[in-house]
Amino acid sequence: MKPIISFQHYGFKYKNQSEPTLKDITLDVYPGEKIWIAGPSGSGKSTLAHCINGLIPFTYGGETSGSLIVGGEEPVNLSIFELSRTVGTILQDQDSQFVGLSVGEDVAFVMENKALPREQMKVDVVTALNMVDMLDYIEHSPYELSGGQKQHVSLAGVLSTDAEVLLFDEPLANLDPASGRLAMQLIDDIHRDRGKTIIIIEHRVEDVLQQPVDRIVLMNEGSIAVVGTPDEILSSGVLRQYGLRPPLYADALEYAGIALDAIKGLSIPQKLDVAGLKDTLNAWSERSGVKPEGARREPLLSAQQLTFGYNLEHPVVRDASLNIGAGEIVALLGNNGAGKSTLSQLITGILKPQSGKLTFAGEDISSWSIRRRGEQIGYVMQNPNRMITQHMISEEVGLGLKVRGIAASEIQERVEQVLKVCGLYAFRNWPVSALSYGQKKRLSIAAILVLEPKLIILDEPTAGQDYQHYKEFMDFIHTLSEQGVGFLLITHDMYLALEYADRAIVLHDGRIIAEDTVAAVLSNQEVTSAARLKETSLSLFAKANDLTSPAQFVQAFINEEKKGKAHE
Template sequence: MQPVISFQNYTFRYKSQSEPTLRNINLDIQSGEKIWIAGPSGSGKSTLAHCINGLIPFSYGGESSGILYVGGKEAAKLSIFELSRHVGTILQDQDAQFVGLSVGEDVAFQMENEQVPHSQMKQDVYASLTQVGMEEFESQGPQDLSGGQKQSVSLAGILSTEADILLFDEPLANLDPASGARAMKLIDHIHQSTGKTIIIIEHRVEDVLQQPIDRIIVMSEGEIVRDQTPDQLLAEGALSKYGLRQPLHLQAMKYAGITMGGMKGLSDPEGNVHPSIGEELNAWAAGIPFDPPHVEGERLLELDHLTFGYDKSRPVIKDVSLTLSRGETVALLGNNGAGKSTLSGLITGIYKPDRGEIRYRGESIASWSIRKRGAAIGYVMQNPNHMITQHLIRDEVSIGLRARGITGDEMTAKTDEALRTCGLYPYRNWPVSALSYGQKKRLSIASILVLKPEIMILDEPTAGQDYKHYKEFMDFIHQLAGQGMAFIFITHDMHLALEYASRAVVLSGGEIIAANHVANVLSNPVVTKKAHLREVSLSRFAKAQQLQAPERFVQAFVDYEKRGMQA
């Protein structure tokens, strides 16, 4: 059978680069397959996707050799319009994909270009929205939707084109765990019900593997280095070799000395249940000394019974009390709409509480200006495009220093230090527009980190980052916390919370419903269900294996990894 996509000895080099980004690619994808393309940042996976959907060469110029076939036709001989009939793309930055003033207009955009009769168009728009569960939002503006809802609308827009190949570029980057699980289930439903070819590019390993995948294509330095089934790749433990994270339950099995060769369904933490595995895991966990998180340090921030509502009759934040000590790292968890970003706005002075008080080092900050608060409390937004104002990367990092009168050699030294910390120093003289979404995220963090506040609020600090950059950055944050800087992580990444937070605070409906050691919180299905989180895979794995104390097992894993990190 002729493949729907075929790369044959394909090499591509961007105009601005001296070396090829893709090298000698040979890859066949059959119609109806579901493929995950994985690899660290810079591995070439996004460039491969751009070749498939026509952004190369129509938006990004360069030189290529070899042949690429899409839909049985040579891609080089097709127009971008012809390619778009074959390949529908869901972008990582969903806001950049919307063109309509309403959900319905956005879904109808392609049909309008093709002059579909209005009566047929209305039926097709409604059918596409119904397929993704968004028919009730047809008249709503896309900007008012949550991340998960935007993802669904983007998918409805692509479904309306009837493209036979769907390409997802980081579809989970801005979604909470529950929304991410729904998105993967929705993608799988589309795959099963339509038979379309699905290609997924994503860093979140465990989330992608929640649903069946036919093949995993791993890229490294512009080449395909693995093309295997999930079981083959996971049993080898090869993901970590290429800067990706092995699922935590499999990492735990490795630490316990359990051989995985020949096992099936390795991506499922609740599969492969066997008494001998449970015995080995219990014995391993019992040998790890218990090291409960403990932070000593002066109290920096106190939130005292805060209540706030955009409409005062309907509070969004309800009687929230929270403390943050010097050197402490708190993971602020909860579903989209739980109130996490609003609480950050209260701390930074964007909003004023209706009731309650915020104190910094024991002093009320009610009268402080936003600038004065900013000197003590740094805030990095979730979407880097909402923060970046300068054309050049170096200028973006140094703008805050210049505003504070720091110039010359001191400004250069501080700017370079922040750029190195965030892995952006090699690109210091590049235009911001040349950066990927993940690199822009690091740039926005560098522009705040350079000011050295005592408290930093990081909204989804690792969204869109591969495991290598995630670990490098979070290890540095861990070092800063050791020096006394305090952090609040607003995150959907349960692994980040487990590994790097002193404790977890869970918001649901504007109220704190849990505040405890992270392992305890994320092993509690009542809390995770209420907050629309996803019980951490280690906990589900431990319960499936009927371990004696699942919470203790999760904590043992965290302590074991932390000792390795500190060694």
């Protein structure tokens, strides 16, 4: 069988760069394969994708070496439109992919370019939207949809092209766990039922591996470092070496003294055929899974029975009460549409509650202006493009200080310090437009951190970031919390909550339905099911292997992780 994509000793160097971004890439992808390309930020994943879908050389110019064949042709000999018939791309930032005013118009765009008869176009649009379960939204604007819905519409649009290869760039960014699960199932259904060749670029290891993958391609510093099956990659323990987080239960096995090499079946949390596994893990859980006593913290923010609705008969937030202590990290969990963003807007003053009370450091803040609240409470939006206003990176981070009348010398010093913390110092003189989505995310966080608020609300702080940057950033958040800064993390990332949050609050249909340690919340199937959360893989693994206490197994993992952080 001939490969549908073939790189042979391929290299690429962008214009005005001294070093090539891709070096000696040799990789064959065969029709009907499902390939996952992974690696740290800057490893060349996106550049490799741009070579496949034609953005290189049509949008990004540069020098190439070696050969690349896509669908039997060299991309340089095709127009980008001709290449799109072979390769369809679903972008990480769906907003930049939409062209229609309605969902139906957007899906019909490619069909219009092919000059299909109107009646056939209507049938094909309905068929494509039906396949991704979005037919009910055919008249809606794409921009009114949730992140998961936008992704499904993007997928419907690409399906209408009949492209043989579907390239997914960070398909799980900004999706809640339930939507992420549906997205991976949908991608697998298309792969299986329609015989498409699937290429996925994604950081979220466990989520990608929920469905079968033929091969994993690990990239590092512009080269292909390792290629193998999921079993080969996971049992070798190389993921963390290349900026990826192994499945949590794999880490737990190592914490318990069980070697991973030669273990098969690690790609999903399932019963393993390992002698003495149950007894070893039960003993470790009992030894290491002692629930820590909650530290008494000085109250910082207190919300009491907040209720808000655009329509009073259907409130978005209902009688919500919560407390965040000084130096505490609290995870706010829940499905898309649960009311998490609305609750954060009530806290920051963007919205006013119909009833209820908010106090900050013991003072009623209902009469505080948004600006006054902003001096104490920082808010970092989920989509960085909605926060960024300046052209240059240093100007963006320093804008809030400039508005407050801080001296230029102090602004420069504080901006440089926070850019180092957020891993952006090397780009301080770059234009914002040159940054990736994940880098823009860190930039928007830097612009808030520099203002030194006492409480920071972070909406999906680690979306689109590789494990190395995720860990560096969250370790920094942990350090700030030790200095007394409180954090409310609005997140779909159950692993972030497990590793870094002191408590979890679960919001469902505008109500708080659970508040406890993260291990207890994410081991409670009733809560995770109601709120469309993802029961942690640790808990699923513990149940699959008949461990005595899944919650204690989860707590043992958390305690080992925190012990490791204390030693760093």
